[in-house]
Amino acid sequence: MAEFRGLGFDPVLGRPVAVTEAARRCTEAAARLGDSPVPGEIPEWAGPSARALTDRAEQAAAGLADLPDALRSAAAVLDTWAETLAAHLRHAEELDLRATAARRALLDAEDEVERAETEAQFSPSTAEVATARARLAERRTALDRILTEARELERAHTAEATRVADRLRALGDGVPLPEAPDFPTLATQLETFSAAGRELGVTVARTPVTPVTPPPGAVSAFANALGGR
Incomplete structure (x- = not known):
C-alpha cells in the first residue's frame, strides 16, 4: 500500500494487483464451471430415486448455466478498473511528490520569516519581513492548490469506483442462488481495492434463473473454483 x-x-x-488477481480468479472459475459435466439421460428401467436425482442435477446445472458468463463479464469489468486504478495511482504519486516539495518549501519560508522578524528587532527596516511573509503566503497557497487537486482526484476515484460497483451489481440482477457460498479469501482481497470490488461477491452469487438447491458438493466445488476454500 502506497x-x-x-x-x-x-x-x-x-491496489491494482489485487483487482487483477480477482479478475484472474473469476476467469479461471468461469472456465472450470464451463467444464462441468451435463447430467445424462436416465434409462427407462431406472427407479424413482435415480430419476429424482437426475432432475435435481439438471436443475442445479440450469442454475449455474449463466454464471460462467457473469464471471467473465465481471473479470472484464475488473480488468478495466485495474487499469483506471493504476492511472489514478500514478497521478496520486505525482501529486505526493509535488506536495512533499511544497511542504519543504513552506518550512523554509517559515524559517525565513522567523529570521526576518528576529533581525527586524534590531533594525528599523521591515521590508525584509514583509517580503518573507509574502513568500510564505505564496508557498501556503501552492501547497493548498496541490491538496485541492488531490481531493478532486479522490472524488473522481470514488465516483468511478461507484460506477464500477454498479456495473458489477448489474451483472447479477435476478434471483440469488440459495445457500450462496462464502468466499473468505476472495472477499478479503476485494476489500482492499474499493467499494467496486465488494460488489463482486454479490455478482457471482446471483443468476437470472429459478433458484434451486445445489446437490451435495456443488457449493464446495464452486467455492474451490474461486479459490475461496
Whole structure:
C-alpha cells in the first residue's frame, strides 16, 4: 500500500494487483464451471430415486448455466478498473511528490520569516519581513492548490469506483442462488481495492434463473473454483 506523506492522506484507495488477481480468479472459475459435466439421460428401467436425482442435477446445472458468463463479464469489468486504478495511482504519486516539495518549501519560508522578524528587532527596516511573509503566503497557497487537486482526484476515484460497483451489481440482477457460498479469501482481497470490488461477491452469487438447491458438493466445488476454500 502506497504512503502519501506529502499529501497526508490516500486519495486513491485500492491496489491494482489485487483487482487483477480477482479478475484472474473469476476467469479461471468461469472456465472450470464451463467444464462441468451435463447430467445424462436416465434409462427407462431406472427407479424413482435415480430419476429424482437426475432432475435435481439438471436443475442445479440450469442454475449455474449463466454464471460462467457473469464471471467473465465481471473479470472484464475488473480488468478495466485495474487499469483506471493504476492511472489514478500514478497521478496520486505525482501529486505526493509535488506536495512533499511544497511542504519543504513552506518550512523554509517559515524559517525565513522567523529570521526576518528576529533581525527586524534590531533594525528599523521591515521590508525584509514583509517580503518573507509574502513568500510564505505564496508557498501556503501552492501547497493548498496541490491538496485541492488531490481531493478532486479522490472524488473522481470514488465516483468511478461507484460506477464500477454498479456495473458489477448489474451483472447479477435476478434471483440469488440459495445457500450462496462464502468466499473468505476472495472477499478479503476485494476489500482492499474499493467499494467496486465488494460488489463482486454479490455478482457471482446471483443468476437470472429459478433458484434451486445445489446437490451435495456443488457449493464446495464452486467455492474451490474461486479459490475461496
